[in-house]
Amino acid sequence: MNQLKGKLYLLCAFSLAGTSVVSARFVTGKLGNFTITAVSLFFALVFLVLLCGRQLIRCLSQMSFRDFGFLILQALCGIFLFRMFLLNGLRNTSAGEAGILTGATPAITAILAIAVLREPAGSRKVFGILCTVIGILVIQGVLTPGSGLDLKHMGGNMLVLCAAACESVFNTLSRISALRNSEESAMPSNPVSQTTIVTAIAMVLCLIPAAFEHPIKRLAAIDLLEWTALLWYGIFVTALAFICWYAGIKRCGAFTAAAFSGMMPFTSMLLSAALLGENADWRQWVGGFLIIIGMFLIGSKGTNITLPINRSIRLKEKHFQP
Incomplete structure (x- = not known):
């Protein structure tokens, strides 16, 4: 039952995260990248502080430097x-293609x-990683003779892949932190408090570079649609998605x-077609199909192959019951 609840939380988290590509598309080019992030995080932080209240103070008081x-x-x-990486990539590629490319997250994770983490890998997972890599190469046009690669477009796609890699690093760091806290009980693992602290840190990181993007003048020039996109980006893509993620x-x-992170490209692709009217060519469909196959293979159970395994971490995984 606990595993089922965890999967439902992850499903919600990555479905909401998948809307980031479309919501960011409405404000990309109209505001600076750091301004978009800082304003959306501000909306998220206001929502989260009201939501967690005194739990945040208690969490901060019991937190170690590590x-x-x-x-x-x-x-x-x-x-x-x-x-x-995502916002810069969207300047040179479509929202639909960027959404598909975020499907690299399961393989990288x-x-x-x-x-x-030294988790054991099955042959299906290895094959799933290969499917993801081939799918990305197909989307990029690397495997298509005479495709006439656009270096600027490819550069945009590479930035989106860098965003997927950052998401995978975040996933791994979160799992390491969850495993350590389960053993040491070092910090109360309250999802709302964790999300609030992470959001506040990220907003502070964005404030100084955002100040050089003339934020007040450019924010005054946007209309209701862009403000709605920023609000959605803050409350749903950040606050609610991260709460579900930590839970x-x-x-x-x-x-x-890793398997559920494949909901990001699926959600992005559907919304890009429905809301932005973007059409995918055959390379995007074939590449997206391969990435989705890779997502399911990575999430399935397969026969183990020989890999070095850190027994202490495996014992933590087996013993861990939040």
């Missing part, structure tokens, strides 16, 4: 760098789970989280 360091890294990778990752392993 706990705070982990949260700084999570804020840096999961919000600051992820959004910087699976590789990190093997390399860092899910303490109940599920990294491979399960």
Whole structure:
């Protein structure tokens, strides 16, 4: 039952996160990247502070320097760098293609789970990673003779892939933190408080660079649609998605989280077609199909292959019951 709740939380988290590509599309080019991130995080922070109240003070009082360091890294990778790469990438690629390319997150997370967490990998997971890599190459046009690669467009896609890599690092850091807290009980793992602290750290990181983007003048020029996109980006893509994420990752392993992260490209692709009217060509459909296959293979159970496994971390995974 606990695993089922964790999977439902992860499903909600990545479905909401998948709307980030479309909501960001409405404000990209009209506001600076750091301004978009800072304003959306401000909306998220107001919502979260009202939601968690005194729990935040209690959480901060019991937090060690190492706990705070982990949260700084999570804020840096999961919000600051992820959004910087994504927003810059959207300047040179479509929202639909960017959404598909975020499907690389499961494969990158699976590789990190093997390399860092030493989780055992099955042959299906390895094949799933290969499917994801081939799918990305198809979307980029690398495997298509005479495709006439546009270096600017490819550069945009590479930035989106960097965003997916940052999301994967964030996923791995969150799992490490959840495992350590379960053993040491170092910090109360309240999802709302964790999300509030991470959001506040990320907003502070954005404030100084945002000041050089003439934020007041450019914010005064946007209309209701852009303000709605910023509000959605803050409350739903950040606050609610991260609350669901922290609630899910303490109940599920990294491979399960990797599989559910495939909901990001699926949601992005549907919304890009429905709201932005973007059409995908055959390379995007084939590449997207391969990435989705990779997502399901990574999340499935397969026969184990020989890999070095850190027994202490595996015991933590087996013993962990939040």
